[in-house]
Amino acid sequence: MIGTRTVYHEPTDIAAAVDLLAANSTAMVIGGGTITMPRLSDGQWHPEHLVDTTALGLDRIHVEYDGTVTIGAAVTYSKLSAAASAVPGLLGLVASGITGGPQIRNQATIGGAACYANPASDIPTALVALDARLTLHGHQGVRTVAASDFFQAPFRTSAHRAELLTGIAIPAGATAxxxxxxxxxxxxxxxxxxxxxxxxxxxxxxxxxxxxxxxxxxxxxxxxxxxxxxxxxxxxxxxxxxxxxxxxxxxxxxxxxxxxxxxxxxxxxxxxxxxxxxxxxxxxxxx
Ligand SMILES: Cc1cc2nc3c(=O)[nH]c(=O)nc-3n(C[C@H](O)[C@H](O)[C@H](O)COP(=O)(O)OP(=O)(O)OC[C@H]3O[C@@H](n4cnc5c(N)ncnc54)[C@H](O)[C@@H]3O)c2cc1C
Missing domain, CATH: 3.30.390.50 (CO dehydrogenase flavoprotein, C-terminal domain)
Structure with a gap:
């Protein structure tokens, strides 16, 4: 049972999501929720506000004119696997090999995997290997961080508390x-x-x-x-x-x-x- 009385928000634009995160010191982003929901149920995490990324339009994969592949933070593993021709082969392979079955692959997001930064996982390694850059939106503005600087310690990234990861860019060279x-x-x-x-x-x-x-x-x-x-x-x-x-x-x-x-x-x-x-x-x- 979830012990905290948590207010659920589903903002439809990034600025509104950032405002919610900045205004509430215990607000937390929720992507696919495959980590967050069990932590709420067992009482390890107790945010007063949950800010869902579902309606932010972050579930798209885009190939830029110069071959850079931009992946929205809310793209699921299933979507990565299905977009095999657009995403780097390494990432497609990683996504299709995620364990946990279809429930996890259909629900869990690349952004959630990156921000959780579990050492015993796949996405941090794949993003560093692909020279990925992560885009973070916060009240101070927008910044990008190289994957090699993003993963700082087990379960700790260089994202600030009220920052939202919106997308991940992979340069064309790394893809080829x-x-x-x-x-x-x-x-x-x-x-x-x-x-x-x-x-x-x-x-x-x-x-x-x-x-x-x-x-x-x-x-x-x-x-x-x-x-x-x-x-x-x-x-x-x-x-x-x-x-x-x-x-x-x-x-x-x-x-x-x-x-x-x-x-x-x-x-x-x-x-x-x-x-x-x-x-x-x-x-x-x-x-
Ligand atoms: C049974 C099982 C098997 C698994 N097997 C594997 C495996 O083989 N390899 C592997 O790598 N992983 C594996 N996973 C982990 C899986 O990758 C994670 O569950 C998943 O990546 C978390 O994604 P999510 O979108 O559900 O994150 P959430 O639960 O939504 O969020 C996780 C954390 O990230 C934060 N967050 C989420 N999105 C954002 C954002 N856009 N901006 C800022 N912060 C954000 C949340 O606040 C939270 O702290 C497994 C999980 C399960 C349950």
């Missing part, structure tokens, strides 16, 4: 690069223990972003031999050792210890890199 994405989890319905997104900006470089195993997404840049087609066993071992030596803080929760996550993060990373190399070969073959 060959990529790989691996998510390791205990069972079909469980949250991830380690994820890794690999992106190849050019044949000599790889950007690995590791998440779920770390408190916030960690980016590691690797030099690549342009002739490499897949990772040989000694290269796999070298990449894993490099990750192990580079990352010093590992995330843990009831699903997995820090030591276990540390162990499997390297597995996720090398598989993601191999997948990206395979995609690069396939793209090369298409040309």
């Amino acid at each position: 690069n060959p990529f790989g994405y691996i998510k390791l989890k205990r069972s079909e319905s469980s949250w991830p223990l380690a994820v890794c997104a690999a992106r190849l900006p050019d044949p000599t470089r790889c950007t690995l972003v590791i998440g779920a195993a770390t408190p916030t997404p960690i980016t590691i840049d690797l030099a690549l031999d342009p002739e490499i087609e897949h990772l040989a066993p000694e290269q796999t071992a070298a990449v894993r050792d490099h990750i192990d030596a580079t990352i010093d803080t590992w995330w843990f929760d009831e699903l997995g210890t820090a030591a276990y996550r540390r162990h499997i993060a390297g597995v996720a990373a090398t598989r993601a890199l191999d997948q990206a190399l395979r995609r690069a070969r396939a793209q090369g073959g298409d040309q």
Whole structure:
């Protein structure tokens, strides 16, 4: 049962939503509500006002003239999957692999996932890997923040209390690069223990972003031999050792210890890199 007497608001424009958030110190945004509603029911969160994003027109995906993909904060995972031709392949893959079944995929929003900033999740890593920029509206105005600066700590972002995330922009370059994405989890319905997104900006470089195993997404840049087609066993071992030596803080929760996550993060990373190399070969073959 929800113990707090909460006033529900469904504003139809962003300025009204921002006013509501600024006027009430315990006001909270609600996107899909898949996190918020259970927290209200179990009494962990008790906002006096809920500001729903549903009627704000933030459920659209738009490809700009320069190829930048802009995704509204209220776009659901299902909508991301359905718009496969418009959204970056990496994001489409992440969205279709979200566990929790159709209920979660139809209801949960990309904005809610970003703002919740659960380390053991997919969206923070995907957004950092894609060089995404997040647009925040507040009483002080509008600002954009790079995804790499947005995720500051477990369950903490650089959004201020009364700011509303309205959209996420992904630059065209990031969309076109060959990529790989691996998510390791205990069972079909469980949250991830380690994820890794690999992106190849050019044949000599790889950007690995590791998440779920770390408190916030960690980016590691690797030099690549342009002739490499897949990772040989000694290269796999070298990449894993490099990750192990580079990352010093590992995330843990009831699903997995820090030591276990540390162990499997390297597995996720090398598989993601191999997948990206395979995609690069396939793209090369298409040309
Ligand atoms: C069974 C289950 C399985 C799941 N599996 C996965 C998984 O495999 N991978 C994964 O990544 N995630 C997984 N999730 C988490 C899922 O991604 C989150 O439930 C979801 O992202 C939250 O989105 P929402 O729109 O429902 O957020 P809400 O519950 O609406 O909001 C979450 C938080 O974000 C804030 N917020 C929401 N929208 C905005 C906004 N526009 N501006 C500012 N603040 C905002 C809210 O105030 C709240 O603090 C799972 C969840 C469940 C319940």
